[in-house]
Amino acid sequence: xxxxxxxxxxxxxxxxxxxxxxxxxxxxxxxxxxxxxxxxxxxxxxxxxxxxxxxxxxxxxxxxxxxxxxxxxxxxxxxxxxxxxxxxxxxxxxxxxxxxxxxxxxxxxx
Amino acid sequence: xxxxxxxxxxxxxxxxxxxxxxxxxxxxxxxxxxxxxxxxxxxxxxxxxxxxxxxxxxxxxxxxxxxxxxxxxxxxxxxxxxxxxxxxxxxxxxxxxxxxxxxxxxxxxxxxxxx
Numbered sequence: 001x002x003x004x005x006x007x008x009x010x011x012x013x014x015x016x017x018x019x020x021x022x023x024x025x026x027x028x029x030x031x032x033x034x035x036x037x038x039x040x041x042x043x044x045x046x047x048x049x050x051x052x053x054x055x056x057x058x059x060x061x062x063x064x065x066x067x068x069x070x071x072x073x074x075x076x077x078x079x080x081x082x083x084x085x086x087x088x089x090x091x092x093x094x095x096x097x098x099x100x101x102x103x104x105x106x107x108x109x110x
Numbered sequence: 111x112x113x114x115x116x117x118x119x120x121x122x123x124x125x126x127x128x129x130x131x132x133x134x135x136x137x138x139x140x141x142x143x144x145x146x147x148x149x150x151x152x153x154x155x156x157x158x159x160x161x162x163x164x165x166x167x168x169x170x171x172x173x174x175x176x177x178x179x180x181x182x183x184x185x186x187x188x189x190x191x192x193x194x195x196x197x198x199x200x201x202x203x204x205x206x207x208x209x210x211x212x213x214x215x216x217x218x219x220x221x222x223x224x225x
Contacts, residue, residue: 009150033213042200042216043153088152090214097143097168097207098214102152 006101014109019076021104023089032072038085079108114217116201122223123191131186131220133201141204142184146197191224
């Protein structure tokens, strides 16, 4: 069935460095969503991408949806300690429900 | 506005015991979900419901049962707990399903340990 693969699994960066996580699907997605989970917390919705090649920005976060709608990326410019957490992508799965990637755990070293 | 509320937040069970996790949402959402989260495995869908009185299996349904007797509540039951069910459980809800691109709202999680 539908799988959403996410890399890397872990990323340690120095505060101020950039960070990127990538999401790849085995099938074309009608939409892709991104969530953030702070340590000890619950996933919180960040953004949804729908259009082929779409790029959206939220302050230092840039989200892209691939032209073929099979991949997506989240880029954080100049990371801060508040960016710490696990970032998940999610796309519609075989059961017509969201299938989550395994997540990228970001650590920001001060 | 409470959103999605889960109880209990923490629980320790002995192997073979049964328990029920309770989930309530006050957003009038049709869809409700139970996920489990294990290190390195992301969020895996256990069961879900597309409306009152309906339930469906997700990716990892074995060992769990669910009920949606009221639109606002979704219960997850473990009939005979096993150590492999030690996990963090998240209840969630959404207005409609993933295909429609609807945002999922998560509860704060229930930490379950089976010894």
